[in-house]
Each structure stands twice: as structure tokens, then as C-alpha cells.
Amino acid sequence: MPVFSKVLTRDHNKTHAVFTFTVTGDAQEILIKGDYRPRIIEDPSLNQQLILPAFHRYIESQKGSFFTDDNIPHYEKYAVERFTPIRNLIDYTIVDPEGRMRARGSGSFFETKQITEEVASIGCIRGRLPAGEWQLIVEAHAVATPEVSVTIEVEVNNSITPGLEATQKRIKERTRVASLEQTKNQSKESRWYKGDLHVHSYHSDGTNSLDELICYFREQGYDFFMLSDHNFYAGSQDDLRGDFNEVVVLPGVEMSTFYGHALAANWPRDLPWFHLRQDDDFRELISTIHEAGGLFGVAHPYTIGDPICTGCRWDYTNLEWGMIDFLEVWNGSWLERKIEVIQALKKWEELVNSGHRIVATSGSDMHNANREKGVAATFIKADSCTAKGLFDGLRKGRVFVSQGPNIGFYLSSVATGERCSVGDELRVPQDSKAIAEISLDVTAQVELVQDGWPRYSATFDACQGKLEFTDEVTKDTWYYLRAFDRENNLLGFTNPIYVMVE
Ligand SMILES: [Zn+2]
Ligand SMILES: [Zn+2]
Known part of the structure; x- marks a missing residue:
């Protein structure tokens, strides 16, 4: 059995390793099982040492803004309690010989993944298992302890193992979504539509199926939401076909990299990022997205970064800001994140003052379906509540962001x-x-x-x-x-x- 086994040190932070394995023509199934140890930092003083610099960088932005607070020592204590323990974070991606991503160990790293012709790993496409050299890409997002020992076993079988949990989830989802599709009833009115442009499902690290999300947003009185699972177009082609009954599901992906997160909207496909360096200007990537009719936005640019939320803060040094279509100014709850909302709002004003007509948006960044207080919806004025109408409205900046009032x-x-x-x-x-x-x-x-x-x-x-x-x-x-x-x-x-x- 092919086994990837490596001890990673802090020098491996923000690097990836490629490991290949062979799949023969008679293979029916691939099982992947990952583990790494330790998972967290136990030592309280080391946790504090790591958390405080990230926290100070985070709050630096409040100086000179319309929000000021003198109660920093109180927040420091809160931050240490809230963010302890710091985690190591390792992900993996499996790529077949035709370049298609077939499995992802993000959020569900420790679950056994199964790939067969009929069954995809959650968040990836299914289909035949082409013979040849497959790649296992191991991503070291955070090595916070001096060493992390990583093991990933890949088992290639000539028969299929029944009853794995991930398979059951997927079968359930496909059936339910198909029935929703039959009763679709889109609004053709020109008006403001209420939505959420940043939502995760269990296809990445969220907990809900697409079907559960649709029900949730319908209950909350939303007209649309955009799926933005990490790096993969969630649900694959089978599950997501555009407009459903009452709540429109928009195709999107959140590209989560070592130095920042970005949203590709109207982008019904995966978004590989391994080629990006910290000084990338993103010209090529954004052009590709634009040529395909998509929009590119930077997500939560000033959120707390390494080692608390590794890779979450925008730390690319050379982005061609004038090429981006939107900036997610308000991510998550105002009550938790006002510091970063205000800083993002200032950045957005600067960009517009430099002549860039960039649209300011919000996103709940919801990972499980319950309403947090202080989350804002994105309202888009569109000719119809369809993917086309809504993306047109977004592109034109016919958008306001609100946690309540019209x-x-x-x-x-x-x-x-x-x-x-x-x-x-x-x-x-x-x-x-x-x-x-x-x-x-x-x-x-x-x-x-x-x-x-x-x-x-x-x-x-x-x-x-x-x-x-x-x-x-x-x-x-x-x-x-x-x-x-x-x-x-x-x-x-x-x-x-x-x-x-x-
Ligand atoms: Zn993110
Ligand atoms: Zn997100």
C-alpha cells in the first residue's frame, strides 16, 4: 500500500509536497486515510506567545478609525482564551492523471475517503478511475509545533468497500436536489434581492448539505446565496444546476491559499492555486476568470491571520487591485469583526478614490446553518432572480449591504x-x-x-x-x-x- 509519511518542521510552513502513486486498469476503488500528530499546541505560554503578535497586528487598524476602543488589555485576555489552542493544519488534494481533483482532505482530513466510478469524495467529481500516475499533494498550511508527523495511506482496491459515511451523504444530497429542481419558480421582477455571497457546505468544511442550505435560506427570507466551498466547485456538476425553487443557488468557489482567500463568483468549476507565489500579481488568474464570465473578489482581507486563522488574512504583496471586481468588506458578524470591517471599508474607499470601480460586498462565511447576530446580507438590484440577473447586478455595483434596514x-x-x-x-x-x-x-x-x-x-x-x-x-x-x-x-x-x- 502506498503510504506518504513525513515529519514536517516549521520550515515546511506554507509549502506543499507531491507524492505519486500508481492506479492500474483493474482498480475499482481508492481509499485514503490521513492522520497527523500532534494536532494542537498544548503549552499555554507558547499559545500566548503565538497569539499576541497576530492579535496586535489585527487591532492595529482601529487607530484613527471611527471605531476606537481603549480596552485593549481586556481584548488581549479574551483573544488568548478564544484562540487557544493553536492548531497545526495540514490538508491534502488527490489529482488524477487527467488533472482532475478527486479528493480533498480539508476539514475531514481524518475521515476515510472513498473514490469509485459511482462515488466521489465529498466536493469532487466522480467518474472512472483512469490508470496511471496519480498525485497526492500534501499542503502544510500551519506547522505551529516544532514537528508534525504526517501519514496518509492510499489503498487501491479491485473491489468496493460498502457503507462509508461520506458516500451516504452524497447519495442523499443528489436525490433531494433533483426533486427541488422540478418545482423551480424564479422571479422575473426587476427589484432588490436579498442574498449571501459567502456560504460553505459539507463539500468543504461546512456541516450542511446543499439541500439543508436551501431550506435554511428560504426560512430566513433570502432570495439567493452563493456557494463558496474551498477551492472546489462544491457538489459537482450533478448536484448544482443553477436556479432552484424560491432560493437561487449561485455557483462560486473560495480559493483558500497560504497567503489569502479570494472568491470567484459565477465560477462553476474548481480553482487550483498551487502555482501562486506570495508576490503574484493575479493578472493571469483574474483574466482567466473574467474570460469565462466570472468575477473575482478578495475575501475578509483584514481578518486575523497566522497562526490563528492560517492563510486567512490577505498577505499577497503584489495584487493588481484594479483588476478585482469586488471586495468582501463585511465578513461574518459585526459584533466579532468590526475592526476588520472598518479597515476593509477604508481600503475600499481608497481603491474607489484611485479610480477603481470595485463593488463592496458582504458574506456570512457560514459553516453551519444558524443565524449569527450582526451578520449582513448583500442586496442586489437585478432584472430577475436568476444567476444571470444577479451577477449582472453585482457587476454593475447595484448593491447595498445591510444587517437589517432596507x-x-x-x-x-x-x-x-x-x-x-x-x-x-x-x-x-x-x-x-x-x-x-x-x-x-x-x-x-x-x-x-x-x-x-x-x-x-x-x-x-x-x-x-x-x-x-x-x-x-x-x-x-x-x-x-x-x-x-x-x-x-x-x-x-x-x-x-x-x-x-x-
Ligand atoms: Zn475564507
Ligand atoms: Zn469562507
Whole structure:
């Protein structure tokens, strides 16, 4: 039996090793069983030593932002308690001789995986087992202890082992999704649709099947969600065909690498990343995604990084930011992650000020179906609640992000009478007036931001209908709106309306 066995040291951090094994023409099944030890750091003082620098890097961003907090020692203690113990993290990927990914040991590293012609490993495609040299790629995401001993056994069999758990999950899912498809009923209306652009299923490290996610989002009153399992297009071609009854499932992938995570939207295929170096500019990868009609976004750029969430913070040094389509400004819960939301919002303002029309989005990054408080939905204005309609709306920036209120924001030109909504471009004569029209369905503090600077703020009363503010336009500019509650918690924000002087 082929066995990969290696002792990894800290020098192996963020590297991968390739191990090959042979599959003969009469093979019926491949079983993969992985283990590594130790899994965590036991020593409390070593945990603290590793956690504090990552934590300090994380909170550095709050300086000078509209959110400040002097209670750092309290947070330090909380961080050490929350993030102890630090884990070692090893994943693997199995690639067949035709270059297709056939199994992934992420989240389920310690489960036995089975691949046959009829049965795929969760998250991968099924199909025949081509004879030849197969690759096992072992990814060292985090070696936090001085040494980690990794063993992965690969068993190639001429018969099929019955009753493995992963197989049962997959059979259940395929049957249920097929029945949902028969009753599809998409909305053809042009309006705002509520959704989530970052969701994991059990095809990567989430706990829910696609079917469970669809039921969950329907109950929550969502119109759509995008699957974003790690590196693989979840569910494979069999399970996901686009639009289902009441809740639209959008195809996507979250590329999780050694130096950051990115979302490929409208991308119904796997996304290999092993070729990326830390100084990659991403031009080639983003062009490939664009050519196929997809969109590229950076996910949770300022989240806590190594060694707490290894590879999660954006640490690529050379990204061509102007090529990205969207930035996930709000990931997870505001209550837990306001520091990184604010920093991402600042980064996004800087990018828009440099002339890049990048769309600001949110994503729950949900790994199991329950609503965390403080999570924001992404609202997209689309001609229809279909993959095409929603991705078109996203591409045009017809998007607002909110953890509650519906946010209405319009801008009109006094001179021409033209009225624009979020994502649009308003053309006005030099030195003419523009009227901003603001409406919400809750009482909130609203702030109209011009070129990244607060321009006008007021208390909006839910009974008031709408609020207007008139501004003199002297140059090309852009405005967006954000709303806060009484405790200065961000309730939501829109994307810009761009104003071009003629
Ligand atoms: Zn991520
Ligand atoms: Zn994620």
C-alpha cells in the first residue's frame, strides 16, 4: 500500500509536497486515510506567545478609525482564551492523471475517503478511475509545533468497500436536489434581492448539505446565496444546476491559499492555486476568470491571520487591485469583526478614490446553518432572480449591504432632472446642484460620504419618509451612504453613485 509519511518542521510552513502513486486498469476503488500528530499546541505560554503578535497586528487598524476602543488589555485576555489552542493544519488534494481533483482532505482530513466510478469524495467529481500516475499533494498550511508527523495511506482496491459515511451523504444530497429542481419558480421582477455571497457546505468544511442550505435560506427570507466551498466547485456538476425553487443557488468557489482567500463568483468549476507565489500579481488568474464570465473578489482581507486563522488574512504583496471586481468588506458578524470591517471599508474607499470601480460586498462565511447576530446580507438590484440577473447586478455595483434596514439612496441632477440609483453614473453640468435622497425603514444615524469623507450626517426617523441633501458639484466625484444605530454600530452601507461633470 502506498503510504506518504513525513515529519514536517516549521520550515515546511506554507509549502506543499507531491507524492505519486500508481492506479492500474483493474482498480475499482481508492481509499485514503490521513492522520497527523500532534494536532494542537498544548503549552499555554507558547499559545500566548503565538497569539499576541497576530492579535496586535489585527487591532492595529482601529487607530484613527471611527471605531476606537481603549480596552485593549481586556481584548488581549479574551483573544488568548478564544484562540487557544493553536492548531497545526495540514490538508491534502488527490489529482488524477487527467488533472482532475478527486479528493480533498480539508476539514475531514481524518475521515476515510472513498473514490469509485459511482462515488466521489465529498466536493469532487466522480467518474472512472483512469490508470496511471496519480498525485497526492500534501499542503502544510500551519506547522505551529516544532514537528508534525504526517501519514496518509492510499489503498487501491479491485473491489468496493460498502457503507462509508461520506458516500451516504452524497447519495442523499443528489436525490433531494433533483426533486427541488422540478418545482423551480424564479422571479422575473426587476427589484432588490436579498442574498449571501459567502456560504460553505459539507463539500468543504461546512456541516450542511446543499439541500439543508436551501431550506435554511428560504426560512430566513433570502432570495439567493452563493456557494463558496474551498477551492472546489462544491457538489459537482450533478448536484448544482443553477436556479432552484424560491432560493437561487449561485455557483462560486473560495480559493483558500497560504497567503489569502479570494472568491470567484459565477465560477462553476474548481480553482487550483498551487502555482501562486506570495508576490503574484493575479493578472493571469483574474483574466482567466473574467474570460469565462466570472468575477473575482478578495475575501475578509483584514481578518486575523497566522497562526490563528492560517492563510486567512490577505498577505499577497503584489495584487493588481484594479483588476478585482469586488471586495468582501463585511465578513461574518459585526459584533466579532468590526475592526476588520472598518479597515476593509477604508481600503475600499481608497481603491474607489484611485479610480477603481470595485463593488463592496458582504458574506456570512457560514459553516453551519444558524443565524449569527450582526451578520449582513448583500442586496442586489437585478432584472430577475436568476444567476444571470444577479451577477449582472453585482457587476454593475447595484448593491447595498445591510444587517437589517432596507437602504434607499438616489441622486438626481437639478439641471437635467435625471435620477440615479446605487451603482449608476449621474452626468451633471459643471457647478450644478445634485440632490441626494435617503430613505430607510428604521430610525438610524445616516452619513453621506463623498470621496471617502463624511459630507453630511443626520438622524433619520423611520416615520419621516425620506431625507434630502443638496450639494454643489464642481468635479467628478462619488457618494455612498452608511447607516449606524445609536451605539455607533454599522447597520449597512450602499455602493457608490458616481457623478461625472460634463
Ligand atoms: Zn475564507
Ligand atoms: Zn469562507
